[in-house]
Amino acid sequence: MSCACRSRASEHAARAQPQLNGNGELIHLLSVEGLPRAIVTQILDTAANFASVNDREVKKLPLLRGKSVFNLFFENSTRTRTTFEIAAKRLSADVLNLDIARSSASKGESLLDTIANLSAMAADLFVVRHGESGAPHLIARHVAPHVHVINAGDGRHAHPTQGLLDMYTIRHYKQDFSRLVVAIVGDVLHSRVARSDIHGLMTLGCAEVRVVGPRTLVPCDLAQMGVRVCHTLQEGLADADVVIMLRLQNERMSGALLPSSQEYFKCFGLTPEKLQRAKPDAIVMHPGPINRGVEIDSAVVDGRQSVILPQVGFGIAVRMAVMSIVAGNDA
Template sequence: MTATDSSLPTLQLTREGRLKHFLTLDGLDQALLTDILDTADSFIEVGERSIKKVPLLRGRTVVNLFFESSTRTRSTFELAAKRLSADVLNLDINTSATSKGETLSDTLLNLEAMASDMFVVRHSQSGAPHFIAETVTPGVAIINAGDGRHAHPTQAMLDMLTIRQHKGQFAGLKVAIVGDILHSRVARSQIRALNTLGVEEVRVIAPATLLPKDVESLGCKVEYDMRHGLRDLDVIIMLRLQRERMEGALLPSEREFYRLYGLNEEKLALADSRCIVMHPGPINRGVEIESAVADGPQSVILNQVTNGIAVRMAVMSMAMSGQVSERVQPGEGAGQ
């Protein structure tokens, strides 16, 4: 399964340009990404209330359809749906009928028959959420929670919200993404978001074996030497080594990787003194980052987790609203 880039804007957006699925950041402009961030900002205070609920998805059913394991993403999507007052079904793929041979299409048909309104999908195959969005009944919103090496758009957007909170704006910022770029769907979405939102420079810092061949075409500058690449940075985003996706010996050893590309206090000092440190998780301490940095004053890693709820609330509410508006044809307003 692979997403067809030319079809994505039409598939994701209503005729009026509103979100109805959220599959990738490809084809989405700065205005829409900013609208997502602004909407997420408005949901931040919901998490600070004694009753953390708004009624925007009351009566709607959201199905978390995770074909890969997840902790932060699945948990924050569930919390986001519940804070929007939706009914939530978490489907455990390991014990579902798909483990007994049922096809994905049949699983979806059965879930649609239960009057589901939204599927949040994580899948090991790139393009799986796109395929589902093309095949489900119209009116069911599909949110990509990570597909293969392709995209993780909500993670990128919660990262953008975190950057905006701490830096105020994107213009003029120098941002580096460090580590396993090759296997990271997060990195691809982050690069797209950063460039769309207008940062001054995006760098990727990694050994050649952990970089896609076409990485510069994504809109970034490649640095192989971490100490050189960290200079004058405003934001550092560290990535996990994704051993489960690696084929062959791409690294000499984790110890050697940490020596060359792990972020410690000495290397962090090379960046701007106000530089923030981010990580999408899960963190491998002593492999890509030392604890003194992960837990230090420049770390905003836990802020990212908190912002994940607000961003996912924003995306889910906007997509559901777009689905509703799509059902109403021009000239079919109330009373006609």
């Protein structure tokens, strides 16, 4: 193959899968969808190596020393933003949290102009949360080859690091995905976490993925992906190994999709009694924020089967893994 043909093939591959370089290595993390199983496993294995950093007296590693990480959160966040900041600092990066409300974006500066100006300040890695689906992809197509982009949640599209930390949590407690029944319960229609979880579970060979919710909150195309759709909690929880609860995303809803939050809790809220339909050793997860008494009862949140707080903690190790991997690969 000529140099020109190789160049065109490389450009086509980059457009088709912008997360990977010509060698198939991760240079941006934009979505779990399309990631090879080997890369997902690499991230989880690397995170497992970083998990012990929490137990060390000195919690810093030099892997990103001299690198600048810019956190650009155009939407509110507690867990994601905080764990990204902790992860970057534990890798010895210089971290800048941009205050969007006080930035030039609030004066009408375009997203790409904001990125161009921050790139001129020697940014090496952008962590981006944005209300518009596709915003991190747009940024990744316009940054310099040495700059990396991590999607911290874009619109209703994807939340890849949350999906990966959910996979890490499941693997930590259950090990073998090929034997698992996983139920994702709630407002799947508006959930970028659910999308990332579904792609992650499929990639890792989960035996059965169930989506559970009212018809108004479940996308109509899931069955085509091999997902089992259930419209009652009783069916969805039967003999499940893992239960992932989702909050109602009222801020993304238009129109009356539910009669009331009380009616929703009656039908789809997870209580200790309803959880008994799952396996006795089933684990309960939630990406947060939790709305107690709406999608989940406090007795479940604080109960013996809940792994919600460990799930949050695992986010540090997973985000350390993602940043260290992408920063170590060239475009």
